[in-house]
Amino acid sequence: xxxxxxxxxxxxxxxxxxxxxxxxxxxxxxxxxxxxxxxxxxxxxxxxxxxxxxxxxxxxxxxxxxxxxxxxxxxxxxxxxxxxxxxxxxxxxxxxxxxxxxxxxxxxxxxxxxxxxxxxxxxxxxxxxxxxxxxxxxxxxxxxxxxxxxxxxxxxxxxxxxxxxxxxxxxxxxxxxxxxxxxxxxxxxxxxxxxxxxxxxxxxxxxxxxxxxxxxxxxxxxxxxxxxxxxxxxxxxxxxxxxxxxxxxxxxxxxxxxxxxxxxxxxxxxxxxxxxxxxxxxxxxxxxxxxxxxxxxxxxxxxxxxxxxxxxxxxxxxxxxxxxxxxxxxxxxxxxxxxxxxxxxxxxxxxxxxxxxxxxxxxxxxxxxxxxxxxxxxxxxxxxxxxxxxxxxxxxxxxxxxxxxx
Amino acid sequence: xxxxxxxxxxxxxxxxxxxxxxxxxxxxxxxxxxxxxxxxxxxxxxxxxxxxxxxxxxxxxxxxxxxxxxxxxxxxxxxxxxxxxxxxxxxxxxxxxxxxxxxxxxxxxxxxxxxxxxxxxxxxxxxxxxxxxxxxxxxxxxxxxxxxxxxxxxxxxxxxxxxxxxxxxxxxxxxxxxxxxxxxxxxxxxxxxxxxxxxxxxxxxxxxxxxxxxxxxxxxxxxxxxxxxxxxxxxxxxxxxxxxxxxxxxxxxxxxxxxxxxxxxxxxxxxxxxxxxxxxxxxxxxxxxxxxxxxxxxxxxxxxxxxxxxxxxxxxxxxxxxxxxxxxxxxxxxxxxxxxxxxxxxxxxxxxxxxxxxxxxxxxxxxxxxxxxxxxxxxxxxxxxxxxxxxxxxxxxxxxxxxxxx
Numbered sequence: 161x162x163x164x165x166x167x168x169x170x171x172x173x174x175x176x177x178x179x180x181x182x183x184x185x186x187x188x189x190x191x192x193x194x195x196x197x198x199x200x201x202x203x204x205x206x207x208x209x210x211x212x213x214x215x216x217x218x219x220x221x222x223x224x225x226x227x228x229x230x231x232x233x234x235x236x237x238x239x240x241x242x243x244x245x246x247x248x249x250x251x252x253x254x255x256x257x258x259x260x261x262x263x264x265x266x267x268x269x270x271x272x273x274x275x276x277x278x279x280x281x282x283x284x285x286x287x288x289x290x291x292x293x294x295x296x297x298x299x300x301x302x303x304x305x306x307x308x309x310x311x312x313x314x315x316x317x318x319x320x321x322x323x324x325x326x327x328x329x330x331x332x333x334x335x336x337x338x339x340x341x342x343x344x345x346x347x348x349x350x351x352x353x354x355x356x357x358x359x360x361x362x363x364x365x366x367x368x369x370x371x372x373x374x375x376x377x378x379x380x381x382x383x384x385x386x387x388x389x390x391x392x393x394x395x396x397x398x399x400x401x402x403x404x405x406x407x408x409x410x411x412x413x414x415x416x417x418x419x420x421x422x423x424x425x426x427x428x429x430x431x432x433x434x435x436x437x438x439x440x441x442x443x444x445x446x447x448x449x450x451x452x453x454x455x456x457x458x459x460x461x462x463x464x465x466x467x468x469x470x471x472x473x474x475x476x477x478x479x480x481x482x483x484x485x486x487x488x489x490x491x492x493x494x495x496x497x498x499x500x501x502x503x504x505x506x507x508x509x510x511x512x513x514x515x516x517x518x519x520x521x522x523x524x525x526x527x528x529x530x531x532x533x534x535x536x537x538x539x540x541x542x543x544x545x546x547x548x549x550x551x552x553x554x555x556x557x558x559x560x561x562x563x564x565x566x
Numbered sequence: 567x568x569x570x571x572x573x574x575x576x577x578x579x580x581x582x583x584x585x586x587x588x589x590x591x592x593x594x595x596x597x598x599x600x601x602x603x604x605x606x607x608x609x610x611x612x613x614x615x616x617x618x619x620x621x622x623x624x625x626x627x628x629x630x631x632x633x634x635x636x637x638x639x640x641x642x643x644x645x646x647x648x649x650x651x652x653x654x655x656x657x658x659x660x661x662x663x664x665x666x667x668x669x670x671x672x673x674x675x676x677x678x679x680x681x682x683x684x685x686x687x688x689x690x691x692x693x694x695x696x697x698x699x700x701x702x703x704x705x706x707x708x709x710x711x712x713x714x715x716x717x718x719x720x721x722x723x724x725x726x727x728x729x730x731x732x733x734x735x736x737x738x739x740x741x742x743x744x745x746x747x748x749x750x751x752x753x754x755x756x757x758x759x760x761x762x763x764x765x766x767x768x769x770x771x772x773x774x775x776x777x778x779x780x781x782x783x784x785x786x787x788x789x790x791x792x793x794x795x796x797x798x799x800x801x802x803x804x805x806x807x808x809x810x811x812x813x814x815x816x817x818x819x820x821x822x823x824x825x826x827x828x829x830x831x832x833x834x835x836x837x838x839x840x841x842x843x844x845x846x847x848x849x850x851x852x853x854x855x856x857x858x859x860x861x862x863x864x865x866x867x868x869x870x871x872x873x874x875x876x877x878x879x880x881x882x883x884x885x886x887x888x889x890x891x892x893x894x895x896x897x898x899x900x901x902x903x904x905x906x907x908x909x910x911x912x913x914x915x916x917x918x919x920x921x922x923x924x925x926x927x928x929x930x931x932x933x934x935x936x937x938x939x940x941x942x943x944x945x946x947x948x949x950x951x952x953x954x955x956x957x958x959x960x961x962x963x964x965x966x967x968x969x970x971x972x
Contacts, residue, residue, distance in 0.1 A: 218624030218648055238912060239650020239673060242624055246645060250719075267645060269673050270914070271950050311912025313656075317969065322962060330956040334949070336909035340969060341962045348965035356969040503742035506644060506717025508676070543740070544677050545950055550736040556728060556747045559754035563723065563746060563762040 167204040168228045171195040171371055174474060182228065185288050187369050194368035194471050196411065197228050197375050205419045210390065218242035220276060220379040226415060227280055228375050234287035236312040238269035240279045241379055245387040245536070250504045251517070255524050259534040261393070262507060263384055266542030270304045270331060272463075272510070273380065273540045277404060278304035280376030285363055286312045293317070294357050295365040296349030298401070298462050299324035300541060302339075303331030305365055310335040316365075317356065319349040325462060327545045345457070347467060367402040368470045374408045381412025384536060385422055393427050394533035397519050399512035399540055400431040400440055400486070401464035403475035410478035427536070429484040431475055432519040434459030438488035439468060440475055445486070449473050460491045460549055461511035463540065487522065489515045495549060497521075502543070511549050513539030573610040574634045577601040577777055580880060588634065591694050593775050600774035600877050602817065603634050603781055611825045616796065624648035626682060626785040632821060633686055634781050640693040642718040644675035646685045647785055651793040651942070656910045657923070661930050665940040667799070668913060669790055672948030676710045676737060678869075678916070679786065679946045683810060684710035686782030691769055692718045699723070700763050701771040702755030704807070704868050705730035706947060708745075709737030711771055716741040722771075723762065725755040731868060733951045751863070753873060773808040774876045780814045787818025790942060791828055799833050800939035803925050805918035805946055806837040806846055806892070807870035809881035815944075816884035833942070835890040837881055838925040840865030844894035845874060846881055851892075855879050866897045866955055867917035869946065893928065895921045901955060903927075908949070917955050919945030 171180040173189035174196050180186050182197065189195055204225045216222035220241030229235055244264045252260035265273035282305065285293055294317035295305055302318040309316035316337040320328065321344060332339040342349045350366060357364045364370060385392050392413065398406045406429055416422045433441050437457035443450060453468040469475065479486055491511075498514035501507045516537040523529045543550070555564065577586040579595035580602050586592050588603065595601055610631045622628035626647025635641055650670045658666035671679035688711065691699060700723035701711055708724040715722035722743040726734065727750060738745040748755045756772060763770045770776060791798050798819065804812045812835055822828045839847050843863035849856060859874040875881065885892055897917075904920035907913045922943040929935045949956070961970065 215620055239652060239670065244645020264645065267673055267675050271677065271948065307912045307914060310909055327950050327953050329958055329960060330953055331914055333958040333960065334905055334908040334914055334956050335912060339960050341960050342965060343962055344965040352963060352967065352969055360971065499740055502740040503716055506713045506741060508713060508737055508740055542677065544733050547733050547736055550740050552735055552739040554735060554739065554745050554747050556749055557758060559748060559750040563758055565766065
């Protein structure tokens with residue numbers, strides 16, 4: 161008997177429960193909801209063990225039984241995953257929160273957690289016979305999907321706002337993607353892609369419009385659990401734009417519970433948004449199940465500038481089911497936190513990641529987070545991808561000069 | 567009996583063999599040579615096993631017995647090491663070299679292999695009681711040492727050429743380092759630092775002027791051996807500026823031989839330089855043991871713009887002892903290879919790393935590398951740190967427009 165590489169079973173709609181075949185190309189449910197991937201967890205649980213996992217290579221493919229790629233030959237990888245989980249001793253001490261950690265997605269291919277979704281999404285697209293995919297992006301997802309598409313040999317059409325970070329433009333262009341800018345927001349890019357996808361019958365790789373990106377992102381949840389020795393933390397704070405990461409982490413935790421690898425206690429999930437783009441926060445505060453599109457959204461944390469997320473109801477559900485919460489942070493505060501993390505802890509995080517530190521501080525001050533709790537900030541990428549958020553003024557010396565030490 | 571965390575034994579000069587105590591601050595030998603670190607490998611070999619290693623965390627600290635930090639509490643880490651070793655199937659096939667790999671240091675903290683040297687160098691400096699360090703840099707080392715100094719709580723004085731990559735300037739500044747630019751080359755920066763270090767009694771962290779950076783870099787050699795199941799490859803190509811990586815990899819391989827973990831056969835080490843800054847190549851071609859300073863050096867691969875390396879004789883020795891060679895690449899060719907790697911394999915490497923692909927192609931064409939050989943390119947960092955080496959021209963659409971598909 162051969163052992164399956166993946167225990168992929170079927171797709172299902174989380175809203176209307178319609179079931180779909182996992183082995184044909186699928187996008188949204190007929191009801192308009194994103195689809196979620198289901199596995200034969202009972203069979204997987206008999207096959208896998210924590211001990212065996214310890215011996216495996218340090219990439220997200222160590223969890224291959226719980227990922228949607230059926231054959232190892234279709235795995236498209238650049239070595240993504242098993243990113244560091246680092247303590248923040250100085251900042252934690254200042255906050256009276258000694259067990260403060262960051263899950264650092266800065267050290268992953270393309271310098272952004274988008275590599276996880278792209279690795280699994282592109283692998284599965286390739287396995288399903290896709291030749292051309294298309295997507296709108298705020299930058300980092302485009303860079304990642306362009307890169308992995310190149311590695312897979314797929315053609316990629318990518319549309320991003322003109323204001324998206326320059327470096328992500330470079331990633332797309334050098335990887336041979338067909339890149340276009342739009343004089344507008346990601347929603348404008350999405351409309352252009354939507355029409356093109358229909359016209360040319362391309363594979364729509366937009367956020368949550370294919371079911372597999374979330375499977376890549378969920379591995380952050382597996383890794384956090386494994387890195388803490390299968391004792392999950394009390395709180396995970398996540399910078400929320402499209403929200404795929406928080407949906408994925410919640411899904412991962414539920415799967416680990418079903419496998420019996422973690423207990424009943426789940427981390428409280430916290431969605432962190434920018435003050436000028438906080439649709440999830442508003443919906444959460446108002447007790448609503450879905451968000452309203454946020455008008456005139458803007459923030460320097462470009463990756464979370466998403467006025468309306470397709471999976472908003474899943475994000476809100478993940479927060480409620482775990483007794484979490486949602487809060488928004490000003491650009492001024494998150495930039496100060498970015499500098500704080502670099503100066504105090506040596507971590508040069510992206511602005512989105514920095515927002516979670518401000519949120520944790522506020523929640524600690526209000527008592528919502530207790531001093532004895534174990535808290536994880538999810539840093540979604542490296543600060544080196546955002547040269548323009550750091551303002552530097554440096555003295556210039558002539559070769560014969562001495563260092564001017566005051 | 568407690569088991570030592572490190573089997574650090576003493577320091578010794580590779581030129582005049584003078585021995586130094588490893589537990590006091592040491593820089594160059596009295597004869598002017600860099601010092602190398604020695605371990606009690608016999609004792610270490612009794613303590614360590616390949617099987618036990620498999621269970622350890624995926625960072626360079628998995629090799630802690632062979633690293634110079636005596637106490638785990640002094641380890642300053644951002645989770646560096648155990649970077650991916652990736653096959654290049656398409657480019658390899660085109661070159662008639664099916665076993666072509668890249669060791670990708672793009673996915674490491676600070677996006678550059680300099681993080682390895684900084685992690686170990688800063689850890690050991692902290693252990694030895696250092697409070698302030700200083701160094702000249704072409705950018706990436708400065709970014710790494712600034713970051714790790716911040717994490718360690720050390721003060722860092724860093725001087726880099728005005729032309730060094732902007733992003734490395736950001737890394738230094740946001741990490742709270744005392745940063746200065748110089749209107750000149752790294753050698754000018756070095757002279758300024760040299761005078762300041764003497765005047766203020768700072769710890770000199772210049773390349774090879776402290777013995778521990780090389781210990782961090784050597785872990786690339788350990789990882790390559792471990793990732794190939796302790797069967798070393800036939801050829802390793804390394805972009806050579808200061809040359810610490812090639813010296814380190816050679817040292818690592820010798821240590822593994824002494825441990826009996828690898829056999830007699832060593833990879834042939836190839837130093838790759840830029841055409842307009844090729845002092846090692848010139849010395850190797852002329853059969854010399856040391857290099858001459860290269861006048862008016864320049865290359866877009868900024869990290870290998872080093873007119874005269876302090877460890878040049880060690881680089882030349884590593885090449886000769888392994889029957890390797892040295893060759894230089896034009897900027898035009900290495901930029902083309904950078905685009906090739908991104909488009910064909912999805913790897914956005916730095917210009918320095920791209921140079922090794924051109925070198926491998928030339929050596930394959932000349933027959934110096936055989937089709938059956940296993941070859942590793944060392945990519946020293948991520949392309950995302952060099953936005954200016956990628957020239958992008960992208961069409962801009964208005965929101966209501968259609969994608970112009972030709």
